[in-house]
Amino acid sequence: MQWTKILTPLAASALLAMAALPAQAQNSGDDTLLEMQQAYRKGDRKKLTQLLPAARGHVLEPWAAYWELRARLDEAQPQELQDFFTRYAGTYQEDRLRNDWLLLLGQRRDWARFAELHPHYRMGDDREVRCYALYVDLLQGSAPPQMAEEVRRLWYAQRDADDGCTHAADQLYGEKKLSAQDVWRKARLAIEANRGRAARNAVAIVASDALPGLAQLQASPTRFLLGRDAKGRATSAGKVRQELATLALTKLATSDHEAAARLLEGTWSTQLAPEERHWVWGVIGKQAAQRLSEDALVYFGKVARDTDLSDEHLAWKARAALRAGQWQTVRKAIDAMTPEARQDSTWVYWKARALLASHPGEAERQQARQLLEGIASPRGFYEQLALEELGQPITVPPAPAPLTAEEKAAARANPGLNRGLYAILLGLRSEGVREWNYTTNLHQSGGMTDRELLAAADFACAQQVWDRCINTSERTRAVVDMAQRFPMPYxxxxxxxxxxxxxxxxxxxxxxxxxxxxxxxxxxxxxxxxxxxxxxxxxxxxxxxxxxxxxxxxxxxxxxxxxxxxxxxxxxxxxxxxxxxxxxxxxxxxxxxxxxxxxxxxxxxxxxxxxxxxxxxxxxxxxxxxxxxxxxxxxxxxxxxxxxxxxxxxxxxxxxxxxxxxxxx
Known part of the structure; x- marks a missing residue:
């Protein structure tokens, strides 16, 4: 075990402890960590501060220190944060706290400190932090060319209300880099997903005086659509009224799509713009398709321009058309999706099947073959079906060359992997999984190679932490070890x-x-x-x-x-x-x-x-x-x-x- 001499004390103690760690806490230090986790979950700051000295020197000390400082982050001094970043440099906990601090700085509108700290942020996977960073770029005059598109994409992807993307969208709308329709579409997506606060935030950007109407339609979409407020008074007209009606019809359709269809065909058929009508028909069609109703395609058929629909609406239009055997409709729905959605193996496969479904010419057959060849592999459902469409059976690909002793030793010497496994085996599964994922996602060279991922997966397999074994092995690209990805314990x-x-x-x-x-x-x-x-x-x-x-x-x-x-x-x-x-x-x-x-x-x-x-x-x-x-x-x-x-x-x-x-x- 000479290699332990070159490791940090934390890493070496982790490796030594891993060899004998039982299912339950093995010493008082472990008990302290488990107690601190519970105190953190309860928000007990005093207890965390009292217990922290007893966790010093423990393998999982970075977690103990993170919990203690994170619990009082709103009142922590900048020097305390800098000391933490220095002491735990390179760890998951360092970058996790940096993520938390960046969010707090964004909420405080402390853009100078945010700009100073953000370049050191390694995870880069927090949408809200990214929106704050884009806003800072805008302030500094260094915004990327596609900034508005990126903010829109991030904002739409956020199902819950968040300050970062909402703030960035508000600023971009004010600078006419996002349109009113962009903002109303966010409100529609939020209403459809039953995210009332997110819808309110969006409407506040584009028409703050419409917030009472939004509250009314959320309380009773039918009453709103019939033109009466909560006191029975007629509600106002105009463009904002049309958009609110679109939201009301969307809200109603999620619970009673047939009632929404009747109101749209009757009272509102001539009062909404074509794009608004198309959207609502898309929502109604989706709801009908999810109920496996034969009427789904009738509703979708009322949409004259598929590009007015969301990818989710189009996915359900394609599914309903598959169920009905209408291959041309399948093809058109997929073609109307965004490029990102069309690249999903689901829609690549069904696009190929649609091309082959009705007397295809040579051009269609060639296109279908290219689509199938692009996804065919033994790695997933549609990938396997693509193989069979190409006339190939599903077999296990050749195993990669066995891991060398050096490759295995390197994985077992990795402090982040050790802390992750130690935490999981101690019972801190959530914390251990996050640290393991961070370590395998990030590496000094910019990301683990396939061989390093195989070695990390092998380490998890050896400890019978099968979920990390599988998930890590699944991330290799050029080499695939199917026996590792599909273990057979017991x-x-x-x-x-x-x-x-x-x-x-x-x-x-x-x-x-x-x-x-x-x-x-x-x-x-x-x-x-x-x-x-x-x-x-x-x-x-x-x-x-x-x-x-x-x-x-x-x-x-x-x-x-x-x-x-x-x-x-x-x-x-x-x-x-x-x-x-x-x-x-x-x-x-x-x-x-x-x-x-x-x-x-x-x-x-x-x-x-x-x-x-x-x-x-x-x-x-x-x-x-x-x-x-x-x-x-x-x-x-x-x-x-x-x-x-x-x-x-x-x-x-x-x-x-x-x-x-x-x-x-």
């Missing part, structure tokens, strides 16, 4: 249990990888637990169903019990949906009642069905589980695989067949 238990009840082990692994990333103590926001993320009520029902005697909810986190119950439920779901892997995966994620409804309608290619799943989380989940399954099958069997064969088709249940598990929760 292989004997998973394979034996799956095969024992007639499940494909690859399907089980594909689901676990998406559910928990193999974190044994994973717990979701809704209470699901363990490797297979089983809900307590579901676990009790399944235990009774399979005759698991003596089961109690506290056993959910036991590895073997979790696998037993999770696989049993998955098999019951698979049987309930006649062996359809996409439907069973959707049932596992969203409950069986929803996919029972979602399957009604035409018989669809399951890829089209999956793309039309109304819930974004479940839509993403189904696609990832099936792609994972195909990769795991290739790894387990060593044979070429087909994603299409696992997808099949999805349509209504055959009424003549019995429903095996109607009580499936």
């Amino acid at each position: 292989r004997s238990a998973v394979v034996a249990r799956a095969q024992g009840i007639g499940l494909d082990p690859a399907y089980v692994y594909g689901l676990i990888r998406q559910e928990s990333r193999f974190i044994m103590d994973a717990r979701s926001g809704v209470g699901a637990s363990g490797l297979m993320q089983v809900m307590p009520a579901t676990a009790r029902w399944t235990a009774r169903k399979i005759g698991l005697a003596g089961f109690t909810p506290d056993q959910i986190n036991d590895r073997d019990t979790n696998i037993t119950i999770g696989t049993a439920y998955l098999k019951l779901a698979l049987d309930d949906f006649a062996g359809s892997m996409p439907l069973a995966a959707a049932a596992y994620n969203a409950g069986p009642g929803r996919p029972r409804n979602w399957r009604n309608g035409p018989v669809l290619d399951a890829a089209i069905w999956a793309e039309n799943v109304p819930f974004s989380e479940t839509r993403d989940y189904v696609k990832k589980v099936l792609a994972n399954t195909t990769t795991y099958a290739a790894l387990l069997t060593g044979q070429p695989q087909s994603l299409k064969s696992r997808l099949g088709t999805v349509g209504p249940r055959d009424a003549s067949t019995p429903d095996p598990s109607r009580d499936l929760p």
Whole structure:
């Protein structure tokens, strides 16, 4: 262990501690860190200050010092901050505190200090800080040529209200670098996302005297649209009135799209500008498409100019057209998206399919082939489907050259990786994940190379921190280690249990990888637990169903019990949906009642069905589980695989067949 001599004391102690760190706190220093984390979450400044001396010299001292100073940042002296930056130079905590300080300086409008500090900010991933920085550039006369476009993009991407981008947008609007329509569109996006404060901030920029009207339409969009205020008085007319009506129709459509359609076709058909009408029809069409209504394309058909719609509206127009088999509409909707949206593999794939769908000429076939070749790989759902469209099976690419002892040692000597793993294994998962991600994202040379990422992933794998192993390995580009990206912990238990009840082990692994990333103590926001993320009520029902005697909810986190119950439920779901892997995966994620409804309608290619799943989380989940399954099958069997064969088709249940598990929760 001679290499420890060249490390800082913090790094060396981290490495030495990693070798013997148990699941629980191993010493009083660990206890102090855990206590400080709780005090920080509670905002207990006094306790943090009292505990900080006991954390000095600990591997995770940077976290202790960060919590203590961050809790009183609003009253900290500049010298204290500079001392922190110096003592913890190069760490995640240094840059995290700098990020926090930049936000506070922006809120205080202390542009001189902001400009002095910002060049040292390494993360560069905070949208609000970026907006403040662009505003400072504007003040200094050094704004980049595309500043207004960047501010608009950042502002639109912020779902919650924030000071930085709102302030920058306000200034740009005042200088006529953002138009009134740009600002009203932000308000529309906020209303559609049910972000009332963000909508208010936008309206305050362009028409502050309209804020009472905004409050009225948010309280009762129908009353506003019928022309009466809260006291029954007629409301005003004019351009602002049109924009407020557009917001009101948007608000109404999110809860009752049919009522919004009636009002738009009646009272408001001649009172709104074409662009305003098109936007509202886009919202109505999206809402109808999310309900799998056949009327969705009727509503979208009332839009004369697709470029008046948002990318989200156009995505749902394309999905509705896929469901209806209207390939020309699919193609037109994708063509109207922004360049960034069109580059997503989802729309690259469906654009290619649309080109090939109806008697294509040589030019269309060539364009489709180029699109498919641009995304084809074994790495994801549409990437795998693109391979198959090109006539290629899905196989495991050759493994990269084994990591050398030197490459592994370099990863194990990295202080940030050590602190990240130490924190995770101590129970400070959120903090550890953030430090790990920061360390793998940033490096003295400007970013980890593929080989360095593989070595970092290998370090996490060796400590059985599977989520960091997978996520880090997934970031390599030129070299791919599929066995590292798709590990198989607890292989004997998973394979034996799956095969024992007639499940494909690859399907089980594909689901676990998406559910928990193999974190044994994973717990979701809704209470699901363990490797297979089983809900307590579901676990009790399944235990009774399979005759698991003596089961109690506290056993959910036991590895073997979790696998037993999770696989049993998955098999019951698979049987309930006649062996359809996409439907069973959707049932596992969203409950069986929803996919029972979602399957009604035409018989669809399951890829089209999956793309039309109304819930974004479940839509993403189904696609990832099936792609994972195909990769795991290739790894387990060593044979070429087909994603299409696992997808099949999805349509209504055959009424003549019995429903095996109607009580499936």
